[in-house]
Structure formats: C-alpha cells, structure tokens
Amino acid sequence: MTLRQILRVHVFVVPSLLACAATCSSGKASSDAASAGYTKIDDMEGTSGLIEWTSPPGMTPGFWWSATDCTESDRISPLPFFVNPYGWSYAALPIPHETFPGIASTHAARLRTISPLTGVWGANMGIDFAELPALAGGPIWPPPMGVDAAAPADGQPCIQGTSRDFNGGPVDLSSYSGITFWGMATMTGARTVRVQLNDRNTDPRGGICNPADPSNESNCYNGFRVEVAMTDSLTQYTVDLSSLQQDPSWGYRPDPDVLDLQHVYAMSFEVDLPNCSVSSNAKCAGGSPSVAFDFWIDDLYFVNK
Amino acid sequence: MVRRLAPNLACLLVLLGAGGCFDVRTVDPGPYILDDFDDGDLQPADPNFRPWWCHGFNPDTLANINCDHDTGDQSAFSLFLDATIVDPPDGTQQHGGASLGTDASAPEDFTRFSQFRFSAKLESGSPPIPSNALLYVELGCDGARAEDGSVPGDLYVVQGVDYKSYWQPFTLAMDSFNSPPWLATHIMGGPAGCLQRISNIRFTVDEQLPDGQSGRFVLDVDTISLQ
Numbered sequence: 001m002t003l004r005q006i007l008r009v010h011v012f013v014v015p016s017l018l019a020c021a022a023t024c025s026s027g028k029a030s031s032d033a034a035s036a037g038y039t040k041i042d043d044m045e046g047t048s049g050l051i052e053w054t055s056p057p058g059m060t061p062g063f064w065w066s067a068t069d070c071t072e073s074d075r076i077s078p079l080p081f082f083v084n085p086y087g088w089s090y091a092a093l094p095i096p097h098e099t100f101p102g103i104a105s106t107h108a109a110r111l112r113t114i115s116p117l118t119g120v121w122g123a124n125m126g127i128d129f130a131e132l133p134a135l136a137g138g139p140i141w142p143p144p145m146g147v148d149a150a151a152p153a154d155g156q157p158c159i160q161g162t163s164r165d166f167n168g169g170p171v172d173l174s175s176y177s178g179i180t181f182w183g184m185a186t187m188t189g190a191r192t193v194r195v196q197l198n199d200r201n202t203d204p205r206g207g208i209c210n211p212a213d214p215s216n217e218s219n220c221y222n223g224f225r226v227e228v229a230m231t232d233s234l235t236q237y238t239v240d241l242s243s244l245q246q247d248p249s250w251g252y253r254p255d256p257d258v259l260d261l262q263h264v265y266a267m268s269f270e271v272d273l274p275n276c277s278v279s280s281n282a283k284c285a286g287g288s289p290s291v292a293f294d295f296w297i298d299d300l301y302f303v304n305k
Numbered sequence: 306m307v308r309r310l311a312p313n314l315a316c317l318l319v320l321l322g323a324g325g326c327f328d329v330r331t332v333d334p335g336p337y338i339l340d341d342f343d344d345g346d347l348q349p350a351d352p353n354f355r356p357w358w359c360h361g362f363n364p365d366t367l368a369n370i371n372c373d374h375d376t377g378d379q380s381a382f383s384l385f386l387d388a389t390i391v392d393p394p395d396g397t398q399q400h401g402g403a404s405l406g407t408d409a410s411a412p413e414d415f416t417r418f419s420q421f422r423f424s425a426k427l428e429s430g431s432p433p434i435p436s437n438a439l440l441y442v443e444l445g446c447d448g449a450r451a452e453d454g455s456v457p458g459d460l461y462v463v464q465g466v467d468y469k470s471y472w473q474p475f476t477l478a479m480d481s482f483n484s485p486p487w488l489a490t491h492i493m494g495g496p497a498g499c500l501q502r503i504s505n506i507r508f509t510v511d512e513q514l515p516d517g518q519s520g521r522f523v524l525d526v527d528t529i530s531l532q
Contacts, residue, residue: 247410248410248411248412249408249409249410249411249504274348274355274356275355275356276347276355276356276357276358276407276408277355277358277360277406277408281360281365281367282358282359282360282367282406283358283359283360283367283370283371283372284347284356284357284358285347285356285357285358285359285372285373285374285384285405286347286356286372286373286374287373289356
C-alpha cells in the first residue's frame with residue numbers, strides 16, 4: 001500500500017522476444033517492417049553526435065550533450081558540454097544487441113559517474129530535437145558559451161550550462177504518440193532514470209518560465225517527465241507522451257498542465273539526487289545525499305500516431 | 306420473458322444471500338508506516354515523502370543543527386535532531402528552535418486517517434533548554450488556500466506533545482490538529498482543509514529561550530505511522 005497518488009504514467013516494458021517471435025529475420029526489408037509505426041530519432045551508431053530525426057525545414061539536427069552542476073563536472077562521463085564541447089561520444093555496448101527484429105545495435109548513449117555526485121541536483125544527457133540557423137552565420141557548434149565555461153576567471157565560480165547555450169528551436173511532435181527506447185543501468189548505482197521533455201513552457205528558450213529575465217531560470221526545467229526503473233539488461237521502454245507530468249511542487253506550470261506537443265525543444269535522460277527539501281534552507285539528515293550511476297540508452301524512436 | 310425473469314432471479318439471489326452465513330467482521334489493516342527508520346536509510350517508507358531534513362528557525366540557521374540516525378526505541382534505528390539555538394540579545398524573545406521534517410512530492414490527504422502515531426524523547430543538553438520548551442507535530446499544507454482565497458504557501462496545523470526525556474509512544478487524534486494560534490491566516494475549510502493536502506510533516510521544538518540565552522537539545526523520533 002502506498003499513500004502516493006497513482007499517476008497515470010504509462011511505461012510499457014516490451015520484451016523484445018515477443019516482437020522477434022512475430023517478425024524476426026535478417027535483412028533490411030524485415031528491419032523496416034519491424035520498425036514500422038516508429039520514426040527513428042537516433043540509433044546511436046554514428047560518431048557525429050547528431051541525431052538522425054529529420055529536422056523541420058530551415059532547421060538542422062540536434063545533438064547529444066551531457067550536463068551536471070559545474071562544481072562537479074569532472075565526475076561524469078561524457079564530460080558536460082560546457083566543459084568540453086567536443087566531449088560527447090557514443091559508447092560501445094558490452095555485447096551487440098538486437099533492438100527491433102533484424103536491427104543489431106553495437107553502440108548506445110551512456111552516462112555514468114566517475115565518482116559519486118554529492119549535494120547537487122544530479123546529471124543528465126539529452127538532445128535538442130532541432131537547431132535553428134546559427135546567428136550571424138556563425139557555427140552551430142560548439143555553443144559560444146561552452147568555450148568559456150571550462151576556464152572561469154580566477155576566484156570566480158564556475159559557469160553553469162543552460163539550454164540557452166544552444167540555438168535549439170521548438171518542433172511539432174503532435175504526429176507522435178510516444179517515445180520508445182532500450183535502456184539499462186548497472187545494479188550497483190541508481191537505476192531510476194527520468195525521461196523528460198521540455199516544451200516552450202518549461203524550456204527557458206521559450207521565454208514563458210522566465211518572462212522578465214531570460215537568465216533567471218529558477219522556474220524553468222520543470223519538464224514533463226516519467227521515471228523509468230531500469231534493469232541491468234537492455235529492455236525496451238515505451239513512454240506515452242500524453243501521460244507525462246510535471247513535478248507539482250515547483251516551477252512554472254501551464255494551464256492546462258500538459259506537454260505542448262507542438263512546441264517541444266528538448267528531451268533528456270536524468271538521474272536525480274535525493275532532494276530532501278523543497279526549501280533551500282534545510283540540511284539533509286545524514287549529510288548531503290550522493291549518487292553513483294551508469295546507464296545506457298539505445299535506439300530511440302518516436303511512436304507514430 | 307427474459308426481462309421478467311431477470312429481476313426475479315436477482316431477488317432470489319438476494320434472499321439466498323440474506324439467509325446465508327457470511328463473515329462480515331472487518332479486518333484491521335494495521336497502521337500505515339510512514340517511516341520506522343529500520344531500513345537504515347533516511348528515505349521515508351512512503352515513497353511520496355522525500356528524505357528527512359532539519360533546520361533551525363528564529364533565526365533561520367543550519368549552524369549547530371544536525372540530524373541523522375540514532376539507536377531506536379527498541380529497534381535498530383531512529384532519527385535524531387541535535388540543535389543548539391541562540392536567542393539574539395536584542396530585548397525580544399525570538400521563540401527560536403529547530404525542526405525535523407520531510408516534504409511530500411505531491412500533496413496527500415490525511416483526513417482518511419484518524420490517528421498520527423510516533424515515539425519520541427527530548428533530552429536537554431548543554432547549555433540546557435528551559436523546562437517549558439515545547440514540542441509540536443506540525444502538518445504543513447503549502448497548497449492550501451486561506452479564507453481570502455490566496456495561497457500563502459506556509460499554512461499548517463499543529464498539535465503539542467507532552468514529551469519526556471525517555472522514549473514514549475504518542476497517539477495524536479487527526480481531528481485534534483488545529484491552526485496554530487500564532488498564525489493570523491485562517492485556512493479555508495478549517496483544519497480539514499489543510500489535512501486534505503499535506504505537503505510536509507515536521508517535529509518542531511520551540512526552546513522558549515529567554516532573550517540572549519542559548520540552549521541545546523536532542524530530539525529522537527521513531528516509528529511514525531498513520532492509523
């Protein structure tokens with residue numbers, strides 16, 4: 001029994017074997033058939049870090065990044081984008097894995113701690129779905145702020161990364177009903193991964209959660225999310241976009257409190273540290289919480305309506 | 306024919322049922338354990354509540370405020386709050402103290418429970434706290450509305466506890482929680498309006514320190530449950 005109100009969050013675990021039993025065979029034709037009904041976002045097999053989803057006209061593909069609090073940026077791998085703009089890479093899977101029938105995967109997006117994070121919000125990796133043209137004809141990558149963040153002036157605090165470092169724009173995802181991917185996490189670390197989408201209401205680039213001052217992001221990033229408890233073997237998870245919900249305790253919350261599917265900026269996979277208090281003026285019992293983790297995300301697709 | 310037969314069949318089943326033997330005793334599901342601390346972590350057993358925290362107030366401070374596991378009341382673990390409070394020498398009694406608390410991720414309805422149970426002991430330290438120091442259980446309802454329709458964000462209901470310096474069990478009737486007399490804002494719907502959307506639980510000690518004095522205490526809490 002739990003007091004918690006059961007959120008209508010739908011995460012379906014789909015054993016790959018069931019799908020395989022119906023359609024498994026080798027060859028491209030069968031692969032296409034197996035993934036029919038889905039639209040690829042990225043299969044994490046390349047080296048560019050750019051996603052494969054076809055961006056809207058006038059935009060370019062988004063790219064992968066990782067982030068954590070800048071005070072502990074050396075504790076995660078890959079390094080945060082604001083420390084090393086060129087630091088992202090996919091990781092080789094321990095053993096190749098079949099996702100959709102006939103589709104073999106050898107690499108995945110992987111985020112792990114090198115040493116435990118302590119007393120910060122957590123860490124995440126994610127993507128913008130698409131980037132707007134670079135301003136003044138400049139390069140889209142690296143983000144201009146990322147170059148400076150690694151070396152703050154002497155005596156000055158490190159510079160936190162923000163989605164405003166990227167030139168991402170909103171995209172229309174209303175032709176999709178969900179997102180599916182394969183994921184796993186080592187059993188020795190945190191295994192609950194938050195899947196989160198930020199739309200124009202929750203991404204600071206939308207200008208709604210930070211109307212007076214774009215740099216004041218204190219009410220931003222309370223995105224639409226679901227928590228996925230992973231196992232130590234690659235398992236397919238499907239998230240229903242209509243079931244994503246915000247944290248009701250903080251941040252900007254639109255009315256109605258639903259994801260604006262026509263204006264979505266970004267998606268992330270995040271591990272949070274236990275947050276003992278909604279008030280900053282409190283001390284967590286037992287000292288600052290810490291967390292270690294190592295999780296993998298593979299073959300990320302939209303579920304077509 | 307079918308339409309006529311169906312009601313008759315239903316009546317027959319009701320009559321059969323009325324004449325049968327059924328065990329209609331209710332089964333007590335037992336208390337709902339919010340946290341007994343015996344799992345060794347500081348995350349309440351109810352996953353909707355976040356890990357325990359502590360802080361000092363009047364003035365707000367984290368200095369000389371600590372909370373962690375301790376030996377339990379006939380169990381492996383409890384939770385302690387060790388606090389030294391200083392009343393600033395400014396001619397005014399500040400009613401300083403400290404709290405142990407846990408915040409809910411989403412509001413919970415406590416009106417479906419009749420009792421709030423726990424064990425506690427409060428020991429004076431060095432320098433000692435006044436003998437009239439007060440221990441409260443406070444149930445916060447940050448999202449509750451005031452009678453003027455506003456949501457001030459810091460509303461709560463409270464109940465005092467007649468503590469000892471040794472372990473004692475306490476049972477507080479849920480309908481005995483009331484708005485604190487020192488809170489000028491009235492909760493829409495009265496105490497029940499707060500209990501319907503509990504956002505945090507706090508064990509609070511008001512040391513009742515005279516102006517300019519300081520005092521230290523250790524509060525232990527164990528086996529918090531709802532009945």
